[in-house]
Amino acid sequence: MMLGPSTGTDGLKMTKVLEPGLDARQLDSLRTAMEARSRQLREEIRQTLLKSDSEQYLQIADAVRDLEDDSFADLMVDVSLAEIDRDLEELRAIDAALLRLGEGSYGMCEVCDKPIDPKRLEITPHALRCIDCQTVFERTHFQKTGHTL
Numbered sequence: 001m002m003l004g005p006s007t008g009t010d011g012l013k014m015t016k017v018l019e020p021g022l023d024a025r026q027l028d029s030l031r032t033a034m035e036a037r038s039r040q041l042r043e044e045i046r047q048t049l050l051k052s053d054s055e056q057y058l059q060i061a062d063a064v065r066d067l068e069d070d071s072f073a074d075l076m077v078d079v080s081l082a083e084i085d086r087d088l089e090e091l092r093a094i095d096a097a098l099l100r101l102g103e104g105s106y107g108m109c110e111v112c113d114k115p116i117d118p119k120r121l122e123i124t125p126h127a128l129r130c131i132d133c134q135t136v137f138e139r140t141h142f143q144k145t146g147h148t149l
C-alpha cells in the first residue's frame, strides 16, 4: 500500500526528496528501528566481552559502557572475537546508515549510487548497497579472504 508511485502533490510539501520511494515517516521508522537495533547490538557485544577471559576485553567492555556510536566501534578495533564479528559488522553498517540518513544520502547504493529497493530497506534498513552490488561484494569478499574484515 505504501510504496507505490507518487501521486503528485498530495498535500505533503517536501523541498527535496533524496530518498526515492521512501517518505519522511518511513525514514523515521527506519531510523527508530536502526537506533534500537544499534543499542541492542552494543549491549550484546558488551555482554560477550564481559564473558571473555581476557583482561583487555573486560576493560574495553567497561570503557564502552557509556559510549555512543562511533567511539564504540573504534574501541572494538582491538577486539578479535569471532562471536562478535557479525554483530560488529552489523553495528558498523547501522552506524553508517544512520550517518547517511542524517546527510540525506540514505537509501542510495554506496557503490553504484542508484536507489536501493525500498523493499530491501524494509527488511535490512542498514543496507548500504543495492542487491546487485551486495551480491558482487559478498562474492569477491568470500573468495578473497574467507572471512570478514
Ligand SMILES: [Zn+2]
Residues within 6 Å of the ligand: 109, 110, 111, 112, 113, 114, 129, 130, 131, 132, 133, 134
Ligand atoms: Zn549498487
